[in-house]
Amino acid sequence: MESFRKVIKGWLGKVLLVLFLTPLALVGIEGYFSGGSSDRVKSVNGTDISQKELESLTKSFKEQYLTYANGDETLLNQSFIDQKAMDTLVARTVLLQHAEKLGISLSDQQIVQMISQQPSFQQDGKFSDALFENYLKSVGMTNRALIESLRKDHALKMLSSTFLDNPLVSPVDLEQITNLQTEQRHVHIASVNLDNYKKDIKVSDAEIAAYYEKHKAAFKQLTSVDVDYVVVKPTDVAASDVTATDAELQDAYNTFVAAQKKAVKPEVKHILITADGRDEAAAKKLAADVAAKIKAGTSFAQAAAQYSEDPESKGNGGMLPAYEEGVFGTAFDQAVSSLQSGAVSAPIKTEYGYHLIAVQSAAVKVPSFEAEKARLNAEVIASKKANAFSDTVNSLNDQVVGSDSLDVVAQELKTVRVQSAKGVTLATKDPLLSDANVKVKLFNTDVKNGDRNASSSIQLSNGDVVWVKVRNYHAAGEQTLAEAKPRVKNKLIDEKAYSKAKAQIQKTLDEFKTQPAASVNKGSLVFADAGLFTRAEGLLKREVQRAAFSVKTPKAGHWSVATATLPNELVVVAVSEVKKNSAEVLSAEQRAELVKLYQQLRGQQEFDDYTRYLKANAKIK
Structure with a gap:
């Protein structure tokens, strides 16, 4: 049944989308919370939530919402974001506390084993300390902070998966959802334009005032x-002055040449001698000895292959594939910037050990002044x-x-x-x-x-x-009565026109209740056969769809009829047939997909209820 995919992408799919895009997802957010501080903004069962934590998560949520608003910050509801961040932190805290109470936790040894098995930290099939250290640098965390982060993250995952992966789903519920979403209704539509009914309608100031007082809350205005x-x-x-002088053009060309040269990065090679297995003095001496060998005639590539302890570059002549400032520290960067092309540095100490550095400036082909003159002239002007x-x-x-x-x-x-x-x-x-x-x-x-x-x-x-x-x-x-008066007046005219039009066709509507559709005197109503529809397709206007799926199943030859109101239009919606489709019309794959989606929905609901229960019984100050 091809329309089933529309079912999944329709009502149920939209519900799930709202649920899972709601930024209350507690699993995997530990990275936002790197250490507390004394600036407490909330206490949950004695555990403090710091201002730093709140600001970090609020900033993250704001960035997420900005993507939905195409970067337009004025469309954001900052108070909502602030409250959402606080609610998330409170929920996370009570869940972590309950996970600890239940004994849901990994040991240091288990976490270390998990880290060592990560492919991103492995080199030639073995755990690489260098790769791991670089990762810690990139995220700004210590080894201990990462372990604690992973421990809490795992506890949250274990606790949430208890609900999300094992929801209780009734076969009766699944059958009802399947029946509702696969049911097809044959719809016929007649339209009555309300313009003619509005011509003689009068609305008094007293009626406007009375309606306004009764429905005052409906007449709101935006800022x-x-x-x-x-x-x-x-x-x-x-x-x-819109001309370029020769001097200005020459200055522009000189700036262009300098930029071209600066844009070309030099080739950077290094030989790394670490203090692993030796003391620092020995490492420094070995680096100096290697430097002497290079000065005596040994090629840099040969020395790198024999002595370098950087596994990524030693087999490639010491070449760093993508040198970026800051990776090896200030001393390393200063050596790179000060070395002449082809020269080799003296041993340079960094936190990784001692480096011998060689720099080869790349050749830069700069277009001639004449070749660039027209473009430069346009730029100057x-x-x-x-x-x-x-x-x-x-x-x-x-x-x-x-x-x-x-x-x-x-x-x-x-x-x-x-x-x-x-x-x-x-x-x-x-x-x-x-x-x-x-x-x-x-x-x-x-x-x-x-x-x-x-x-x-x-x-x-x-x-x-x-x-x-x-x-x-x-x-x-x-809005005040004066501000709302035009809207109230139009609303009353519409309602009176609708009532007047419906009264005129009421006899026909009543006949549909007792007579076969073929024998009903439809008068001025001209019905168009709209076709077969399911709830999930969303092809009908909302008011029309609500009317079509609210009427009872008609007897053979009869129509079930309702009316819907659209702007300046009374719509008569008739259903001539209701086709019930059981779960058997779905393939095994489709049924499995429906079960999975409904399980996710039920699991999320149960997890949310559980979180609310914990929050309701927590001491939150």
Whole structure:
């Protein structure tokens, strides 16, 4: 049954997606919590949660949500993120405490064995201390911190898997879900336009006031601002001097050549002599002896193959495949930068041991001045225009801020004008006003507290610059009767038109309850055969689908009928047939997938209930 995959991707799949994307996943988050501190923000059964832990997890959650909001920070609910981070930390703490109480833990020896078996820490089939040390450096952890992190991570996994991997699933539940999601309904639809019913409808002020009082909570408004703004584009500013002199072109070429040379990294080789199996003095002496052999004629590659204790580079002439500053420390980097091409350093001490370093500068082929002249000429002119634009913006910014007026921009540049917009919200779709940098200026705390000064210049992503000045700030909340009146009036007109239209077709609707569909006098209703639908397909509008799947199964030849309201439209939804499909219509693979998904859902629900129980019985201060 091909539609089953739509079932999985539909209702049940969406539920699971919400569950598993919720950032309350406690397994694997130990990396956020590298040591506590005295700045306690919460205590859970005597275990402190530090400000550092809270800030770290809050930052991580914020980065996750920013990816969903395409980097627009103004769309984030920071208080929600803060609370989510705190709830997660509390939940993690009570779970770890309960895991310890149950004796769920690994010994140091077990963890060391796990680490030693990791492929990323192995070299030629054996555990590599060097690879492990580099990993610890990269994550900024000590050996002991990593072991404790893995111990807690394993305890969380073991505890959560008790629920997630072994949920109780009833065959009756599975059968009901299968029946609901595979059931097909044959739908017919008739539409009644409400325009004609609205012509003579009158709504009094008393009706509007009464409706408003009864449904006041429904008339909410988002935070919005009325704003003036002025935009300046680079094309609005004419540069006075747009030619490039020979001297400027030569300077640009010299800069280009220097950049080309700097971009080419030298080849770096080293021979490493460690203190493993010898004392430091012996290691230093051996390094000096090897340096003497190289000076006497032994090639660097031969010396590396014979003496280097870096297994990754000794077989390759000592060559470091991708040298990066900071890997071996400051002393190593200073030697690399100061060595002449082809020279070999004296022994250089780092935390790894003693290094002999050789550097070979790569040859750089730089295009001639004439070959680059046209491109450089365009760059110099573009730079001059950009500087002229920047100077103009800076001058205008001083005037705008000094006078608290946007008009000075329009007075200086005749090609621009001050524009206005009312009711701008965070969700407003506008090429300019929906820019994240602009919204930060429109909806910050200062504006909320009454600041109505003109902003400083705001750089847009396309290179334009804008200034904004908020005229009015409308806080989120319930609208007043005056503000809500147009919406209330339209709502009442719609309801009266709907009632009027339904009353006119009520006789037909009643006939459907007792007569076969073929004998019902449908009058002005013209039904279109919409086809067969399942709940999970999502092909019908929500109101129509709700009506179609809420009516009872019709008798043969009869239709079960309901109505749905859409904007300016009354929809009559009829179901002529309901096809029940049992689990047998699914293949073994599909049934297994359904069982797996439902088990995941039930397991997550049980784990969440268990976590809530532990939190409810914990002493949280």
